[in-house]
Amino acid sequence: MPDGPAPAPVTQKLRIRYAKRGRLRFTSHRDISRAVERAVRRAGIPVAFSAGFTPHPKISYAGAAATGTASEAEYLEIGLTENRDPARIRAELDAALPGGLDVIDVVPARVGTALADRLEASEWLLRLDGVPVDAAESAVAAFLDAEVIEVERLTKKGRRRFDARGAVAALSVETTDAGSAAVLRMVVRHATPAVRPDDVLTALREVADLAPPSPPLVTRLAQGPLTEDGGIGDPFDGDRDPELSGAAALSAAGPDAVGA
Secondary structure, three states, X not given: OOOOOOOOOOOEEEEEEEEEOHHHHHOOHHHHHHHHHHHHHHOOOOEOEOOOOOOOEOEEEEOXXXXXXXXXEEEEEEEEXXXXXXXXXXXXXXXXXXXXXXXXEXXXXXXXXXXXXXXXXXXXXXXXXXXXXXXXXXXXXXXXXXXXXXXXXEEOOEEEEEEOOOOEEEEEEEOOOOOOEEEEEEEEEOOOOOOOHHHHXXXXXXXXXXXXXXXXXXXXXXXXXXXXXXXXXXXXXXXXXXXXXXXXXXXXXXXXXXXX
């Protein structure tokens, strides 16, 4: 063990929703995590650190979107050594981050809950330039009529085949003014292996020969619990009661109740 005093304990854990917009959608997750750490230091936020010879800030990420994908619903958790007002942290962190990484919401974490367990599905919007709306509607109808559509993708464990249809809870074509740019809206369950928007496009090509002439513009609109009507709920709903989260709950549970 390294010499010196132990790191200060976590006294407050915050959950943060942020957006990845514009050119920042091409930023890798590693670069985003570096930008967040720099912003935390710049804003003077009292982040807790892990113990050991190489201490790391107690910041963890849940369900990060792939590089090249815009998102309105990225999530992270941060452990603090001092209790702070979540609204103040939202403003200070947002001001310290580069434009395109925008903090949307900050809530104190409810003790004994895991944010990742609430992220059951994602809602996506895909703009398909060069694809007529009627062609997209026909392809979506063929997709929804199928019970199983297997696709293949190269993963870290090699090439894998899996069902892309079973993970899709909802799929529709949005009404737009641009007849040569179909827009798909889909709700996809978080499964193993993960079914991504490009896997759904591969499945549409399999069943209806739908092949966009250029890469789609993909935006994640939401992620959270899957509702009965096939929508996405707010994963922060269980954290917004001040009597069940924040400093009061942490004091009652003790310092060992929080980690990152």
